[in-house]
Amino acid sequence: MRRAAVVGVGQTECKTRNLDVTFPGLVHLAVTRALEDAGLTIGDVDAVVFGSSPEYFEGVNHPEFWCGEASGGYMKPQMRIHTGGTVGASTGIAAFYHVASGMYDTVLAVTADKLSEGVVQLGLSTVYDPIFGRQFACGAPSAVAIQSRWYMHKYGATEEHSALIAVTNRLNAVKNPYSHLKIPNISVEMVMKSPYISEPIRLLDACPASDGACAMVFQEEKKAEKTCKKPAWVHAVSAVAEGVGYVDRDWAIPLALNKAAKKVYHEAGIANPFKELDVVEMYEAFTYQEMIWMEGMFLCEEGTAMKLIEKGAHEMTGELPINPSGGVLSTNTIGASAMQRQAEAALQVMGKAGEHQIDGVRRGIAHGWGGGIQFHTLMILGDEKP
């Protein structure tokens, strides 16, 4: 396969309500920053891949057309990817395949959502089946509450474990200039005292709804080496689907993530991911998912993630830092969230993560989930050519 690398990353500051900018404006800001970061202009870009999540969020169908000039896709090949929560990652992966196919050398991927312009949980409740599901449609928190409770019941994880995860992510977010929710004085006690929004998920166990955008520039090998002194090479990608409503589904074991993880580790030649990966950026919109995804991507044995959390292995100074950026728990635009994971992993590999940089990152992994908690994406990025 043709090699491809990330040579530029652009993010917008994320907040509850970005009143001074339109949805295309957000897209444009991220694109401009990604091109500046790469030292390229839109004229260097051969194709654009656009991603955003349900169009009910902004109330505009096919928003890629409305944003077409802002994304730089005007009179270029541009298509929109939309896979729910994974869309940011699916868009980055699509940009990778655009390059790997040999059809395009420089591909811009951009994702965004302006969640303040819609009612997010209403939009997410329409995921539920109109005949069998709408009566109890309950947005995302209640669905993940069921998953969390399932995991706690199965393995004995507690609300304290969840609070530890919240604290780590929220402390990390303070160092990330683009993150939305910053609570520098966060403590386990504060998390445990926050009200339930859907048991066992408390307010501080949950992500905010953010306005924001993220863009990445992918290039083929020769151009990437010219553009960037230290590009982040794409070592492996995967996006796997699972079913959603089948009877025997075990919500604590993400089969799609298992399958995706096996594929990317195999392709990247990784035998012991916990040892061989230097940083993880994962999509946990709610704290408990961090433990489920850790096990799902084989960072530890089934039911043992809580021990790593107790040890602090996931902290900035731990054995395998998870979400130095503060993660989705601190910033959730939905549309851009899974791309921000890839972008942050790339920044870590490129050594450009600023205050939340982990020393000596050689290889990082970015994760996304979406749909009825059944789509999972992974991308491994490294400082050496694959």
Place this chain on the structure above:
Amino acid sequence: MPRRIAIVGSAQSKFKSKLADQHYGELIYKAVMKALEDTGIGIEDIDTVVSASCDMLDGRSISNVFVAEAMGAFLKEETKVEEDGSFAAVYTFMRLLSGAFDTAMIVAYSKGSESHPHFYTGLQTDPHFLRPLDLDDLTVGALQANVYMNRYGVTGEQCAKVAVKNRKNGSKNPYAVLRKEVSLDEVMKSPVLASPIRELEAYPVTDGVCVVIMAAEEKAKKMTGAPAWITGAGHIMDGFYPGHRDLAELKGLRKAAGDAYRAAGIKNPLGQIDVAEVSESFAYQELMICEALGLCGPGEGGKLIDGGKTEMGGALPVNPSGGALCANPFMATGLVRIAEAALQVSGMAGERQVPGAKTALAHGSSGLGLMANAVVILSKD
């Protein structure tokens, strides 16, 4: 290109304006099973599934959530392109070209009957400038038709002839919604929907699914004796605001076709292409599409249809299937064009077969007034 990719199988629903007796999951499952059976393979032979659908048509967020299983995507590499199915096909082509996968299935669907074209297309407008005008595909189409016809003196009769030709072709297509021939007089006397577009010059609301199976060379040759090789592909997005575009010229489509032609080594499209399947939601669009594809000069679309070159038996038949004027399942329309073009070069198009077709062109479109376009070239050799 690093490796050769072919279309090895396809399936279409028997499209209807309303398939009230079937859930779209059922429609998808049936089409997927038919495509697999006709190709003589099982779902385990498919490496990756790519779908095309639209949340606002399905009336639900993340439209692929509940149909991933019906598509056979359970624990498979899967993704969704929220554009016309032709864009999903182009992306799938890239996924195969990369070498990451050897086989792929593309699934595009909609139940237009459960939505309304006015909402689906009208909500594509931005909330600030276009939404207050209450535009949709029909009204933007009417504006475009007027600009085009006035600039080049293309007549209402010439546009109507497209409907007559395509409805005649559609009468032989078992998958078409509209299968009754119409006369020029009937078209010209049909009520005006938005001037100059008349009722018989517009697409029918359509329910249904299209599935296409692609494979890399080695597997393609094992799966079928008549693979349809993809020799070129291109897609381009033009400007969003109709007022910012020259509506009479499909600049984006011209560029997309240029990219596809370059890859396929086509210098003289009229001479080198044997059959074309294009996505004309309204009759006038076929004339504009033919111009942008370089089948005739700018403004000569009217003369092209007058000369009969695009009829069955002409130099380059356009839409032997009847085109989008006979069945227009949003999101699947362009994929149907690709499936039909593949059937033509495989010699399996039945009553609508263009004898000896070796090279075929398929065109798909997304957006108002043919804003974004994809072109795929298929070849017997």
